[in-house]
Amino acid sequence: MRLGWKELVRRPGRFIAAGGALTLIVILLLLLGGLLDGLTNSSTGAFRAQDAQLIVYSQESRNSLLRSRIEPATEDGIRTVEGVSSVSGLGVVLIGGREAGGEILDLAVFGYEEANAAVPSPPEPGAGYADRTLESEGVSLGDVLEVGPEAVPVRVAGWVEGTTYLAQSGLWVHPDTWHEVLVTSRPDAALDPDTFQAALVRTADDPAEIAERIGTQVPGTSPLTIEEAILALPGVEAQQSTFVQIITVTFVVAGLVVALFFALVVLERLGLFGVLKAVGASSRTLAAGLVTQAILVAVGAFALGGLITLGLSSVIPDEVPVQLEPRRAVITAIGVMATALIGSAISFRKIIRVDPASAVGGS
Amino acid sequence: MPALEMNDVRKVYGSGEQAVVALEHATLRVADDEMVALVGPSGSGKTTLLSIAGGLLEPTEGIVRVGPHEINGYGRKELTRFRREFVGFVFQGANLVPFLSARENLLVVSELAGGDRRHARRRADQLLEELGLAHRADNTPARLSGGEKQRVAIGRALMNEPELVLFDEPTSALDTKLGEQVMELIRKEVKGRGTAAIVVTHDARMTHFADRTVEITDGRLVA
Numbered sequence: 001m002r003l004g005w006k007e008l009v010r011r012p013g014r015f016i017a018a019g020g021a022l023t024l025i026v027i028l029l030l031l032l033g034g035l036l037d038g039l040t041n042s043s044t045g046a047f048r049a050q051d052a053q054l055i056v057y058s059q060e061s062r063n064s065l066l067r068s069r070i071e072p073a074t075e076d077g078i079r080t081v082e083g084v085s086s087v088s089g090l091g092v093v094l095i096g097g098r099e100a101g102g103e104i105l106d107l108a109v110f111g112y113e114e115a116n117a118a119v120p121s122p123p124e125p126g127a128g129y130a131d132r133t134l135e136s137e138g139v140s141l142g143d144v145l146e147v148g149p150e151a152v153p154v155r156v157a158g159w160v161e162g163t164t165y166l167a168q169s170g171l172w173v174h175p176d177t178w179h180e181v182l183v184t185s186r187p188d189a190a191l192d193p194d195t196f197q198a199a200l201v202r203t204a205d206d207p208a209e210i211a212e213r214i215g216t217q218v219p220g221t222s223p224l225t226i227e228e229a230i231l232a233l234p235g236v237e238a239q240q241s242t243f244v245q246i247i248t249v250t251f252v253v254a255g256l257v258v259a260l261f262f263a264l265v266v267l268e269r270l271g272l273f274g275v276l277k278a279v280g281a282s283s284r285t286l287a288a289g290l291v292t293q294a295i296l297v298a299v300g301a302f303a304l305g306g307l308i309t310l311g312l313s314s315v316i317p318d319e320v321p322v323q324l325e326p327r328r329a330v331i332t333a334i335g336v337m338a339t340a341l342i343g344s345a346i347s348f349r350k351i352i353r354v355d356p357a358s359a360v361g362g363s
Numbered sequence: 364m365p366a367l368e369m370n371d372v373r374k375v376y377g378s379g380e381q382a383v384v385a386l387e388h389a390t391l392r393v394a395d396d397e398m399v400a401l402v403g404p405s406g407s408g409k410t411t412l413l414s415i416a417g418g419l420l421e422p423t424e425g426i427v428r429v430g431p432h433e434i435n436g437y438g439r440k441e442l443t444r445f446r447r448e449f450v451g452f453v454f455q456g457a458n459l460v461p462f463l464s465a466r467e468n469l470l471v472v473s474e475l476a477g478g479d480r481r482h483a484r485r486r487a488d489q490l491l492e493e494l495g496l497a498h499r500a501d502n503t504p505a506r507l508s509g510g511e512k513q514r515v516a517i518g519r520a521l522m523n524e525p526e527l528v529l530f531d532e533p534t535s536a537l538d539t540k541l542g543e544q545v546m547e548l549i550r551k552e553v554k555g556r557g558t559a560a561i562v563v564t565h566d567a568r569m570t571h572f573a574d575r576t577v578e579i580t581d582g583r584l585v586a
Contacts, residue, residue, distance in 0.1 A: 011462050272460065
């Protein structure tokens with residue numbers, strides 16, 4: 001292992017090709033991951049902000065919040081299910097709004113009954129908590145947004161973070177305000193005052209079990225866990241699986257780069273390995289040196305790639321929803337290390353087959 | 364006890380009609396402070412004999428003892444340990460690790476054996492001093508002359524205080540004058556330590572440095 005380390009330190013030039021290629025791959029992986037996280041969060045932030053465990057739609061809605069209707073009687077029915085701690089209504093209108101004379105803003109106006117992890121209890125009617133993405137659009141605290149074709153006024157009473165929905169900025173309002181916006185924008189979709197589109201359910205028990213109970217005991221409902229509801233959002237699952245496939249292929253390419261590079265390194269060193277084996281080095285010692293080099297090259301590539309990505313993210317336009325998250329960085333780091341390990345391991349067989357006797361006789 | 368004892372050793376490569384006999388009933392004893400020159404034409408079996416004596420190859424038949432170690436029954440791992448601890452090798456063209464300094468090339472042997480680092484460093488410096496390379500200890504092979512490289516290789520072979528040192532054409536890459544200097548040095552080092560040595564050479568002018576010369580032809584030893 002020490003031999004591997006010394007070669008890396010003293011002849012770094014030999015590893016520039018592999019290190020450079022891996023660095024580019026790390027940048028690609030981090031940006032792809034950041035783009036995936038950014039897109040996912042901008043589509044699903046409002047759902048991720050929920051601390052309820054379940055969301056219940058009406059059965060005919062096919063798990064669409066916009067199509068769903070939950071009547072008060074259905075809510076009451078859900079409350080009676082054993083294991084349910086609390087039930088509250090949730091509704092959304094995707095609509096445009098503007099400050100007086102300003103540009104149109106894409107809004108997801110949520111009507112809600114209970115505070116969640118990101119949003120406090122509903123404000124008074126006519127006020128709303130705005131997602132901080134609106135701040136970059138020029139909205140300030142205390143501003144009044146005119147929402148929908150009837151310009152329903154909503155005063156910005158506070159900021160909330162990470163509550164975008166289908167790439168539109170969340171605006172969290174009192175249920176009365178939400179109903180007002182709904183009826184003025186889509187008179188055909190007007191709901192009774194106590195009717196919402198979905199019911200949020202809190203439980204201390206196993207959410208999957210409670211979901212099954214609600215589905216069985218309350219007719220006409222389609223209960224989902226929050227994770228299931230996120231995947232049921234339009235395009236989210238397809239978007240995630242597409243990105244995951246691209247990221248997986250990129251990891252495979254990283255593995256091939258490492259494998260090819262170290263296969264060439266081993267080929268080049270067959271003579272030296274024969275000599276080292278002759279003087280008593282085991283195949284394991286030589287393989288450990290190779291793995292050490294592969295891991296260190298990967299560590300260096302990750303560090304450099306991470307720094308470059310951070311620099312790039314600061315110049316990427318706001319419209320590109322790249323979101324660099326520590327969790328993604330950790331996954332990428334582990335993936336790159338594992339790929340380097342596996343890539344270098346492909347050359348083990350060659351090392352094992354080096355005959356120490358090849359060191360003598362000038363062969 | 365002799366440093367090396369080979370009794371009736373055969374080495375056959377391949378089998379059936381493809382079989383090639385590289386060593387035929389070879390018997391050789393090397394005393395514990397004896398330096399033997401092994402000469403013979405190309406393909407005569409010199410390398411095979413040297414490889415079997417050093418635990419690099421397993422004989423097809425016969426007994427091989429190095430000091431108290433009967434190595435003909437050893438497995439691959441045991442042979443690796445045996446080479447690491449009891450045999451020294453000097454290869455053609457030195458074959459040093461290119462990115463290590465002269466001192467580190469010597470220390471490789473003790474690192475592989477997991478020995479005490481301080482002791483190893485003292486020994487390496489002492490060997491380099493004796494070989495006239497103290498001032499070159501921190502130089503990599505690229506900055507050493509051919510003769511200096513070969514001296515480093517000799518130092519590496521002596522690092523583990525071996526019972527037997529095997530030299531594979533140590534002067535083949537050197538001119539006559541340098542070759543004689545290296546042979547003189549080899550003699551001085553192995554004799555000074557009471558270590559046995561076998562020196563494979565093509566060059567008849569180098570054999571007079573050895574205590575005796577053994578000739579090998581078609582896999583058979585001729586005393």
